[in-house]
Amino acid sequence: MTEAVVAKDGHPFDEAVALDPVAEGVHTGHTHPAYTNMVGPFGGVTAAVLMRAVLADPRLLGEVLSLTVNYAAAVAEGPFEVTATPVRTNRSTQHWTVALTQGGAPVTTATVVTGLRRPTWSDSEAPMPAVPRADDVPVRPMPDFVAWARNYEMRYLEGPLPDADTGAHADSTTTLWVREQPSRTLDVPALAALCDVFYPRILRRKGTFVPAGTVSLTTYFHAPAETVRAQGNRPLLGTAKAGVFGGGYFDQSARLWSADGDLLASSHQLVYFKE
Amino acid sequence: MTEAVVAKDGHPFDEAVALDPVAEGVHTGHTHPAYTNMVGPFGGVTAAVLMRAVLADPRLLGEVLSLTVNYAAAVAEGPFEVTATPVRTNRSTQHWTVALTQGGAPVTTATVVTGLRRPTWSDSEAPMPAVPRADDVPVRPMPDFVAWARNYEMRYLEGPLPDADTGAHADSTTTLWVREQPSRTLDVPALAALCDVFYPRILRRKGTFVPAGTVSLTTYFHAPAETVRAQGNRPLLGTAKAGVFGGGYFDQSARLWSADGDLLASSHQLVYFKE
Incomplete structure (x- = not known):
């Protein structure tokens, strides 16, 4: 037991x-x-x-x-x-x-x-994008009615959650610095949750609220738990983008890098939407 | 029953x-x-x-x-x-x-x-790459010892399977036209199988044979079965690329488009490798 x-x-x-x-x-x-x-x-x-x-x-x-x-x-x-x-x-x-x-x-x-995990040759074909430091990017809270989002400090580099004045956008990408709030030492379960902080990409494309929910989520964890813990409470850099929309579903993929530039996780999901 | x-x-x-x-x-x-x-x-x-x-x-x-x-x-x-x-x-x-x-x-x-699937707004952020027509690309058989590959006609646009003379390569991408051999009308199970025709990306990077095998594979199917069948026996365009390698594992993602340019499937896998 x-x-x-x-x-x-x-x-x-x-x-x-x-x-x-x-x-x-x-x-x-x-x-x-x-x-x-x-x-x-x-x-x-x-x-x-x-x-x-x-x-x-x-x-x-x-x-x-x-x-x-x-x-x-x-x-x-x-x-x-x-x-x-x-x-x-x-x-x-x-x-x-x-x-x-x-x-x-x-x-x-x-x-x-x-x-x-065994020591092997390692390399990344998914380098961290060059972006301003987290400290130089303002925190943008999610709307109050999304309770869970209060647990995450989000600093959007592109693609913030649309509001009433936001129009449609041709590309669904969101890139942000994100960490738990209040801050907390990262662990693998928290990393799994962080892979899902990206609001549904259909909202970015439509520039408005659309009911949507994840149907299936797959995440690959690339770093040892020790590397994840070594991240401490520093913000992670994350980016998410859709693939294709149609028939009431779309797919989106996300990547999360540590503050040190290591790709910690790649995450993919199929999302249901209504319009 | x-x-x-x-x-x-x-x-x-x-x-x-x-x-x-x-x-x-x-x-x-x-x-x-x-x-x-x-x-x-x-x-x-x-x-x-x-x-x-x-x-x-x-x-x-x-x-x-x-x-x-x-x-x-x-x-x-x-x-x-x-x-x-x-x-x-x-x-x-x-x-x-x-x-x-x-x-x-x-x-x-x-x-x-x-x-x-319901009729909804549809759009793709994953357009088919501009490539030569399948007829203009030579068929390149896989080595004889890979029995399963004889069931697929592969026309490589980039990233063919390395042989003894191939060196390391900085990018893992393979792009190819592919269809079943002998030709057969496409259906969704065959599409699921086709998502896995890309040899492990570590071979492309190392330019040599490395023992590797899929640990977990996730595929999202974007098109109705009717659209898949309408593909008939025409070649699909596919592309695959790795994310990050390390600790004995790497991830790779693939997309398959119909001859009409529709994204039929997005596929992701975690692969084990030895060196």
């Missing part, structure tokens, strides 16, 4: 992803009012909760390499149960299936690949 | 993805010698098999929007069982978990999101 994963320092993120062990592979948790979104909680925090169920499991091999979360339904305010199953353990990788249920009904499903 | 999904016209692809129903949500299949890779079958054909288990299920709602396949172990030559479970069915989307087992042991896991 693993120890309870409890809030470390009272930070809302640690509270939101806190899990209590119930049985092997089973934890309970509770939605957190600080991470409420339009419908259900912020998808990033749900992704982090599912990942934590794996990280808290004593059967875990290695670090999280890949996470796919499928948002089957909105998580209702209240308690939930997370079941994590290591379906296959190899010498250097381990494959997990994870499900978040409420009242016995599946609400979110996930697969997680964990594994050992 | 659904009808057996059998080979339509004796094409090796149809034979490789043929499934026999055993019980609700359970099919059996068999590896096909024409799709053998270095270790186990071509990952693309395994992805297509898992998708077909969903498409063959009478409980199916809509079309495949998103597919994530986790390659937990090499599929051994021989029979396998595929179990597909619709864990949640909403008004317009449906969430599936799928597992391929051999001798009761999980070998490959997947999640699939299916759903209805």
